[in-house]
Amino acid sequence: MIVHINGRPGTGKLTIGTALAERIGAxxxxxxxxxxxxxALTEAKSxxxxxxxxxVREIAHRRVLDLPAEVPVVLTDAHFADSAHGRAAWATGAALARRRGCPYLVVVLxxxxxxxxxxxxxxxxxxKRKPRDPALYPGITARRPLIREGGDRTLELDVTELSAEDAAAQIADWI
Known part of the structure; x- marks a missing residue:
């Protein structure tokens, strides 16, 4: 399976994704x-x-396709419904699952x-080399809608008061 976690920057995608991957052997x-x-090498958003x-995504997805079919993969992203780039990038996750012939599970944090x-x-x-400037992410305070469609199943999870381990446990139970 591919579990695609989408959430605004700072919601804990990497921390939760790491805990989930450990739980499910992904x-x-x-x-x-x-x-x-x-x-590192270009001007942001140019x-x-x-x-x-x-x-880089294309190279990474080729490596995912080389993994044994029984190995789950957890993807993380921060893609908004009103972004052409976000929609195009998001579609690559669903396409990857189709190419891999596996379930595509969407988790929206x-x-x-x-x-x-x-x-x-x-x-x-x-x-972790992650940007910390809120000005780079107006979608946080503007509450821009996140992409949530395209999965075989979708889970929406409010992680405001959840630890990463608790969130990963809830996702693993849902899977």
């Missing part, structure tokens, strides 16, 4: 694994940035705006 392909090359992201901003600005994000 490989984790976090969005920053893909985006960090573009952040045409070169999006081109680099697409190229939500978090109260105040808590989300607190988490976004936490010092631990810097050590």
């Amino acid at each position: 490989r984790l392909l976090d969005n920053h694994t893909i985006y960090n090359l573009a952040f 045409p070169a940035f999006y081109e680099a992201v697409a190229e 939500d978090c109260a705006a105040e808590e989300n901003l607190r988490r976004l600005q936490s010092p631990g994000r810097a050590g």
